[in-house]
Amino acid sequence: MTRLAVFGAGRIGAVHAMNAAAIPGVAVVHLVDPVADCDALAARIGARRSDAHDALSDDLDGIVICSSTDSHAELLLAAAERGLAVFCEKPISLDWPTVVRVTDAVEASGIRCMLGFQRRYDPNFRAVRDRIASGRSGRLEQLVMHTRDPGPPPIDYVRRSGGMLRDQAIHDFDQARYICGEEIATVYALGNCQVDPAIGEAGDIDTLAVTMLTRSGRMVTMTNNRRGPLGYDQRLEAHCAAEVLFIDNRPQTDLRIAGPTGQMTAPPMDYFIARFEAAYRAEMEAFAAWLQGGPAPLAGIRDGFEAQRLAEAAVASIATGQPVDLEGGWQP
Amino acid sequence: MTRLAVFGAGRIGAVHAMNAAAIPGVAVVHLVDPVADCDALAARIGARRSDAHDALSDDLDGIVICSSTDSHAELLLAAAERGLAVFCEKPISLDWPTVVRVTDAVEASGIRCMLGFQRRYDPNFRAVRDRIASGRSGRLEQLVMHTRDPGPPPIDYVRRSGGMLRDQAIHDFDQARYICGEEIATVYALGNCQVDPAIGEAGDIDTLAVTMLTRSGRMVTMTNNRRGPLGYDQRLEAHCAAEVLFIDNRPQTDLRIAGPTGQMTAPPMDYFIARFEAAYRAEMEAFAAWLQGGPAPLAGIRDGFEAQRLAEAAVASIATGQPVDLEGGWQP
Amino acid sequence: MTRLAVFGAGRIGAVHAMNAAAIPGVAVVHLVDPVADCDALAARIGARRSDAHDALSDDLDGIVICSSTDSHAELLLAAAERGLAVFCEKPISLDWPTVVRVTDAVEASGIRCMLGFQRRYDPNFRAVRDRIASGRSGRLEQLVMHTRDPGPPPIDYVRRSGGMLRDQAIHDFDQARYICGEEIATVYALGNCQVDPAIGEAGDIDTLAVTMLTRSGRMVTMTNNRRGPLGYDQRLEAHCAAEVLFIDNRPQTDLRIAGPTGQMTAPPMDYFIARFEAAYRAEMEAFAAWLQGGPAPLAGIRDGFEAQRLAEAAVASIATGQPVDLEGGWQP
Amino acid sequence: MTRLAVFGAGRIGAVHAMNAAAIPGVAVVHLVDPVADCDALAARIGARRSDAHDALSDDLDGIVICSSTDSHAELLLAAAERGLAVFCEKPISLDWPTVVRVTDAVEASGIRCMLGFQRRYDPNFRAVRDRIASGRSGRLEQLVMHTRDPGPPPIDYVRRSGGMLRDQAIHDFDQARYICGEEIATVYALGNCQVDPAIGEAGDIDTLAVTMLTRSGRMVTMTNNRRGPLGYDQRLEAHCAAEVLFIDNRPQTDLRIAGPTGQMTAPPMDYFIARFEAAYRAEMEAFAAWLQGGPAPLAGIRDGFEAQRLAEAAVASIATGQPVDLEGGWQP
Known part of the structure; x- marks a missing residue:
């Protein structure tokens, strides 16, 4: 079973969490969102509501970053440090030096990192x-x-x-x-x-x-x-x-x-979300397939x-x- | 020069007369309409305004029948009698026995007779x-x-x-x-x-x-x-x-x-007339080509x-x- | 909770069972199909695989008939007898006297019966x-x-x-x-x-x-x-x-x-099934809404x-x- | 009668000459083209084949310039000098100083000058x-x-x-x-x-x-x-x-x-020429209407x-x- 934690349970986070949970062989074990009222979502997909620290401390295969933009960089670096695969919504950061630093760190770490350009x-x-x-x-x-x-x-x-x-x-x-x-x-x-x-x-x-x-x-x-x-x-x-x-x-x-x-x-x-319904499903399937040994996805x-x-x-x-x-x- | 007389100078008659006159090697020599005010049309295409008798007595290759429906049968029979080629707007007649009689007479005469089904x-x-x-x-x-x-x-x-x-x-x-x-x-x-x-x-x-x-x-x-x-x-x-x-x-x-x-x-x-502009032009060209030795048209x-x-x-x-x-x- | 049994787990049965199970307040408690390999489906929607007798003996609000055509009449009559609401795929029967008899019996029983004309x-x-x-x-x-x-x-x-x-x-x-x-x-x-x-x-x-x-x-x-x-x-x-x-x-x-x-x-x-995806979802929601006190559906x-x-x-x-x-x- | 001379009898010249000749109250009296074989066109529209000098010496209301680009400037200046209205195909000249000089001269002369931007x-x-x-x-x-x-x-x-x-x-x-x-x-x-x-x-x-x-x-x-x-x-x-x-x-x-x-x-x-058939007809009608007292056309x-x-x-x-x-x- 591929174990994921999803960070962020807003509109796009809910889409990714539901799509991930529907993939055979994938479990969303943690749903992390300090703000959104997402108990119903967590229940529906069989996830625990956790804080970031607990989620990252668990035994995970990868994380899905759909939280607010200002948290992307930190979560990417955390994943790089722990060797976790990452699916991350764009952008990496709004601060260009941070974009450079995080991109370099992720690449240096060798983790699998997919960017959420769903139009691909x-x-x-x-x-x-x-x-x-x-x-x-x-x-x-x-x-x-x-x-x-x-x-x-x-x-x-x-x-x-x-x-x-x-x-x-x-x-x-x-x-x-x-x-x-x-x-x-x-x-x-x-x-x-x-x-x-x-x-x-x-x-x-x-x-x-x-x-x-x-x-x-x-x-x-x-x-x-x-x-x-x-x-x-x-x-x-x-x-x-x-x-x-x-x-x-x-x-x-x-x-x-x-x-x-x-x-x-x-x-x-x-x-x-309606226009790209099929695309969101396909990109999460591609991420899961990658973690399960499949080919690299279309955007890194x-x-x-x-x-x-x-x-x-x-x-x-x-x-x-x-x-x-x-x-x-x-x-x- | 292929010499034609056009009977009827209403909406569709004007279209056929102008189309016929624009074909190289074709002259509309008579325009017959006892009612319509068609002097300008006659002048434009170089035709004489004639009555039916004068027109049919002239040296013609064919006639174009666009006059009122109740005159079609008589003009078709006149053409059959004189051995003139005919282009005739539908219908042959509203009276079925007349349709039968005129169709038989036209076929027996051996004249070339094209029906105006322009949609073809x-x-x-x-x-x-x-x-x-x-x-x-x-x-x-x-x-x-x-x-x-x-x-x-x-x-x-x-x-x-x-x-x-x-x-x-x-x-x-x-x-x-x-x-x-x-x-x-x-x-x-x-x-x-x-x-x-x-x-x-x-x-x-x-x-x-x-x-x-x-x-x-x-x-x-x-x-x-x-x-x-x-x-x-x-x-x-x-x-x-x-x-x-x-x-x-x-x-x-x-x-x-x-x-x-x-x-x-x-x-x-x-x-x-706008929708079938090209069709009307093509069918009159087909009629003229037939008279000038070309193939039979699409509707007889x-x-x-x-x-x-x-x-x-x-x-x-x-x-x-x-x-x-x-x-x-x-x-x- | 509205409790349903779904009869038939073929292509359309699977669609209805999944749609029903996804409606808040609805549980598919029995999935009845003696032939189809539908354990995975049953597991996914939280239903028990049952035979018809067990299913009909349980405490149900309604049944969903997607089984083979020759079983429709009998299940409709069983529902009428037990006072169960029914959603039934067309046709009622291929035998006209049976159609008449079952329609009369269903109407006489006063049960709620919706027909699966999804195009509505x-x-x-x-x-x-x-x-x-x-x-x-x-x-x-x-x-x-x-x-x-x-x-x-x-x-x-x-x-x-x-x-x-x-x-x-x-x-x-x-x-x-x-x-x-x-x-x-x-x-x-x-x-x-x-x-x-x-x-x-x-x-x-x-x-x-x-x-x-x-x-x-x-x-x-x-x-x-x-x-x-x-x-x-x-x-x-x-x-x-x-x-x-x-x-x-x-x-x-x-x-x-x-x-x-x-x-x-x-x-x-x-x-x-792809063409009418939205329609199938909507008709099952209409059936559930009816059972939960909503208006009559579009087809009886x-x-x-x-x-x-x-x-x-x-x-x-x-x-x-x-x-x-x-x-x-x-x-x- | 509005008397025009058409310069140039190539593809677009033929279109303009025919369109002009078909306008009530307009006569194309001269067709000027030293190169093109345009006797048939001249005959069809009732124009004389002339050289530029003869055409410009006649009693004209306006000229239509469809000749080769390198002749536009000279003809525009000739029209300005003689006080003739002009319809001119684009461009004025390929040489920018000439464009400036001719535009100024035409405007100073006060003649009516329409440019052939048919897309308008x-x-x-x-x-x-x-x-x-x-x-x-x-x-x-x-x-x-x-x-x-x-x-x-x-x-x-x-x-x-x-x-x-x-x-x-x-x-x-x-x-x-x-x-x-x-x-x-x-x-x-x-x-x-x-x-x-x-x-x-x-x-x-x-x-x-x-x-x-x-x-x-x-x-x-x-x-x-x-x-x-x-x-x-x-x-x-x-x-x-x-x-x-x-x-x-x-x-x-x-x-x-x-x-x-x-x-x-x-x-x-x-x-x-097919795509802009209606546009070419409308622009020549606008030019003729201008010469006959109508409003200024859409492009000067x-x-x-x-x-x-x-x-x-x-x-x-x-x-x-x-x-x-x-x-x-x-x-x-």
Whole structure:
């Protein structure tokens, strides 16, 4: 039996805990959350509610980190020290020197560490990556990505999130590397506040356009915002030499209504936990399979480091109005 | 130079006259319409406005009959007598014995006679027919057709039209034979008045469902009405052994608007002359090519006879509530 | 705690058992299946594996009948005798006199009895029904339904199934009544064997077209077969006075690939358990809610009786080549 | 009668000449092309084949310039001198000082001068502009545009074209200004050669990504190339505060084919003259209406100047790797 402790029982923590507990051969033995009211969840999955110290002192195979961002680094270091496998939600830390230090420590420790970039496990994104990697589409030349939220987050969340680039766009930065299959050479970004002035007052942006060039000359463009008409907008266009791959948004139902002014389809899905239900299940299964001797998962701690480096470069580009050259090991 | 006279300068007559005049090697030398104000049209295409007698006495290669339905039979017979090629809009006549007599006379005369089933020349319908005929789709098993008008016609038109089955649904009956590539064995029809009571008072129906079986056992279903939300609804599903072919309605523009309640596309095209612009051009070109030595066109007078026989069978089925067996040469 | 026994642990039985067990306040205390290897399932949901006698002798609130068709009648009667609530998969029985007898007995007993027409709980079909019932669409005039299977069933299944009309099309007959909100007056059906000759040799059909008229004059057409290109084809068009409602098939993914010959979307979902996952969950929740004092569910035993009466009428229509008039209490 | 001379009888010249001749009250009296074999065209529209001198010496209301790019400036100046109205295809000139000089001269002369940005007259693009301008969509925040050709142009054309930015992308630069309704403040561009090395050897690019910021802070991204899978790709997304407007590519037919691997729609239109047929007709009608006393058309010479200034800024950005600040009257 693979024994796990789950840290954090918020929305995403509950998803991971339930998914982990449903995998044959996996037991969630500890659920650690000093705040959330998660007795019912613990009971349902057969876990004990523990504090971090007790959980880490038990005989574990791995830990699942879904707690608040400011606790990630410490838990990663604790796992590295104890030789525990880790599944960790992004980001590693909002403080860049800490990102560097933790990434190095985790790699030096040799533990298995998987980063929670669930979009890599989404059937659509994965199919795009696999089809391009297979050579069937011809060389990828231009990658166009869209990420939009159903609406602006609460200002409290904005303040704690590290900003739209490190919080939301980091998934696109990761996808850019994953789908292109190579590193980014330059980043240019426009960012401002067009949706909600309160976000600007909190020091963040809510509207974003990023243009990147990969080492081999591919172009990547991203447009992101915190606006609602497209629900949880997660589209992609991969322009390849032989074909173009699109990921469309899934409508909430398959109903279409034709009236005098046109035909109306249902609005797109607007909740990330529903949109990525299959992806969250698949990534936890991949983590469990890894612990049980299977292959390495699709995202490791170095991917978290690199995606965040791109987010930092975009922050720098917005601040200076200039593109950032990532070659030569640029760091913020 | 191929010399034509066009009879009738209403909406469809104007389309045919202009299309004919634009074909290299074709001249519309007479335009015959005692009623319509068509001097401008005649001038534009270089035709003389004539009466029927003068036109038929001239040296002609063929005539194009787009005049009112009650004049079709007489003009067809006149052409048969004079050995003139004919393009004739459907129907041959609203009176069945006349249909029989004129069809026989035209065939006996040996003249070239093309019927105006323009849907056979529509790029979509033709592609379906050709793909099925090529064997690529596998055997056609079920054919589902939809025809709807953007709205009920004027009651005056209803009275003169011969009824929805002979006026509107006749195109579907023709398509059934054309796409199946064989004759119909049985017809069962439901017809009533759900759209506009005035249509019922005028003795017609406005809502229709037809189910047919072909000789080899294929099933054909049609649903038709005079309702508007789908504009000029002209859809088709051809269920074959290896694939299913769909014809969708073309939206008026390619604009799509995403708002909080869903995504709205433009309404479908709602005017038959715009919807079948390419088909009308192609069928007149086919007629001209035939006169200039090319192959026979896709629809002849016997197709007009057979489509109308199916319409008559549907009329009989609605009247009796029973299916009509067309084998053994059923006639109304 | 609402205590249930589940009879039958095949594909659909496993779905219902898991869904029931996941509802707060519901316990599946017995799982009855003399054949299936369902120890793991029983363990997972905390049920005891029992034989029918033990299960029915226990203190139960209701039973869930997902066992083989030939056991439905006996279990329904057992429930009626004991005053147990029942959820029963369709059909009641393949033998019409038994259908009549069991329906009468269940109704006379006063027990709560829900029939498993899960399509009534599908978010798409339910939205269509609700929107029409609300008056917003205007009067429903024509209902067009399509049901196709991903491929022909095994011949063994064909032999036990009662035939395509009672097995597959019964869902469409139920939908016709549910969405029209009234009874059917006449049924006309074409049925033959175009997909797999072995089905014909087993005495069944695999291709079907049904045309029906409701009491108030609405038209309903169904086309069904056992062919694959549309996967698990479950489409609908509801033509109403003010708008047209469509249910489209859901593609397996949201990927679209543009190549030189066009744009390809993913194939539609092809497994009924995945297609109706939400519907199965919702119908079991409705059953549980009913037992816990909530409103009556969307389908009762009389709905099972009436849908099957329509299937029997279609069987008779195919046999005679004539429409069947259902008024005056027609029975096979 | 409005008397026009048309200069240039190539593909686009023939379109404009035919469209102009079909407008009531307009006569094309001269067709000037020293090279093209255009006697048949001249005969069809009732024009005389003339040389430039004779045509300009006649009594004209205006001229239509569709001749080769290197003749535009001279003809524009000739029209300015003679007080003739002009319709001129883009670009004004490939030489920037000439663009400045001609624009100033035309404006100083007071003649009516319309630039051939036909996309402004396309029903889709115009509907987007009008809907945004009406306020109904809320404030435009992000504009995403795609332009792709069905395939790389001949290398000869590449050499004469002024490069992809001045030849193809200039339409997008014009749309950016037209749809945003304001001027661009900064331009950042990536350009390289990924499609055809011969284009790179000829000194041009074939793949492009542009990011722009408008004065009020809107973001505009463009991705362009010379690749084929999307035909003549002309899509747009306008992300506004209340809704998102999309322009999709029109498929060549309305046929959809469902097979075992998915559903295939027809490929998009792949010829600009067919794609913009309605737009070309509408822009020539607007020019004629202007000459006959109607309102000014949607694009004047200053729009040609500004779109080209953006193209020059993109050229500069690609050369330097830096964004170009257009404020303060930047010129190349």
